[in-house]
Amino acid sequence: MGTVALAVTDGMLHFELSLAYEVFGAHPAGVAGPWYDLVVCGPGAVRAGRFRLEPDHGLDRLRCADTVIVPGWADVDVDPPAGLVDAVRAAHEAGARVASLCTGAFVLAAAGLLDGKCATTHWAHTEDLAARYPKVRVDPDVLYVDNGSVLTSAGKAAAMDLCLHLVRLDHGSSIANTVARRLVVPPHRDGGQAQFVTTPVPAPDNHPLAELFPWVIERLDLPLTVEDLARRARMSSRNLSRHFRSVTGTTPLQWLLTQRIRHAQELLETTDDSVDAIAAATGMGTATTLRRHFNRTVGVPPDTYRRTFRSSRALSATVDAPFCGPGDEHGSGVAQPGPRP
Structure with missing residues (x-):
């Protein structure tokens, strides 16, 4: 299923970064076959809250990835870093599937990847996204939006929904459910589901529909x-x-x-x-x-x-496209988006 690259920068939201790392970085127990090759790409040492993170590679390596994940960051009142925007745009032009989590949508919008497309972000920032990028059709209600090679999610738990959606596209629903069980989260919520409901969701064992x-x-x-x-x-x-x-x-x-x-x-x-x-x-x-x-x-x-x-199972069993090194061409066999659940 190729390389998944996390695009990081100063001030990113560590929750979304961590959940993406959990989903794509740990091979699920009992699941045969290859898993993702996860790498972290950034401009240098970056900070997420109180944490300091040393990326594996520079932002130029995003163009070698099959999937690029852009976590959100806290300060959406300023334009996203130009280096990050350019690197994400270049990765998409090279054939990568690009997905944003929470306010990472502002990076995709700045890169022009959302022009003319439907997109979402955390409900508290949808009006700002729509105002700053009028070419983007912002949907404030949904959990995530799948445009094929460009995907966006709302915040927090919805970011997990999008990550599991990507696993489902690449590996099928059974394996996505296995990952969800390991993380103790719902195995599937449709992207079109509302970002929030009027009353809190009860604990799994005490709401009226639990049995x-x-x-x-x-x-x-x-x-x-x-x-x-x-x-x-x-x-x-x-x-x-x-x-x-x-x-x-x-x-x-x-x-x-x-x-x-x-x-x-x-x-x-x-x-x-x-x-x-x-x-x-x-x-x-x-x-x-x-x-x-x-x-x-x-x-x-x-x-x-x-x-x-x-067909995708057969391809993954025969194709081993390593993460390209300095001077290499972009690896072949870029993961194509499967049918949307």
């Missing part, structure tokens, strides 16, 4: 309805919808459909089951229904999704 979620996941092959879920949760359908909106940010039916699609993706990636069999196993009923919902949600038909992930 309902695993019960549903074990029964995705059944034609469950909102009434079935409400009956199991011992509440009215209206009360169920209110709790779902509070806990998940979406409706019971949309959440249920998302779980069915995620399960279908896992089966397409890990089994040779027919689309008809997967439709039955995910509660979609027929292959026609599965194809309709899958194509609308993921963006490609199930058969194409399966071929894409199997």
Whole structure:
């Protein structure tokens, strides 16, 4: 899956930097095959809060990466460093996939990578991003935006969502879920989910739907309805919808459909089951229904999704593109974005 380069600078937010390092820097236990080659690139020794960080390489090495991650930094009232902006732009021009976490979107915007595109950042800074870069279509509500080779996320937990989304594109949903379990975070939240809900999300073991979620996941092959879920949760359908909106940010039916699609993706990636069999196993009923919902949600038909992930597996098993050294050309086999979950 190639090289992931963290682009660092003075005043960056150490939380986003640390979570990216955790996701891409540690090979998950029990996962066979190659993992990412993680490097840290900066203009020299930099400071993140009270921490001092010595990058592995200079910013010029960003152009050799397959994926560049730009963490946010605290002082968004000033323009981002010109050297960082130029290096990120050059990396993208060389073929790198570029993703920003939180206020790192200001770097991508300054580099012109977001012109004419939809993007997001931490909700507290979306108005400022839109005012300073009017060519960017800023969405203040979503967790993250995937434009293929350019991706942006909101702050804090949403940065983790985007990192896991990248792992899912590169390695598939099963491995992304393994990484999420190791980090004890939700395995998947759609990028279009709201950045925040009106009430705090309760701890996993004490909210009203805590017992309902695993019960549903074990029964995705059944034609469950909102009434079935409400009956199991011992509440009215209206009360169920209110709790779902509070806990998940979406409706019971949309959440249920998302779980069915995620399960279908896992089966397409890990089994040779027919689309008809997967439709039955995910509660979609027929292959026609599965194809309709899958194509609308993921963006490609199930058969194409399966071929894409199997092709990428075969490619990763045969291609070893090392991080290029001084004077080397940009490594071949730049990771291409897969279908969007």
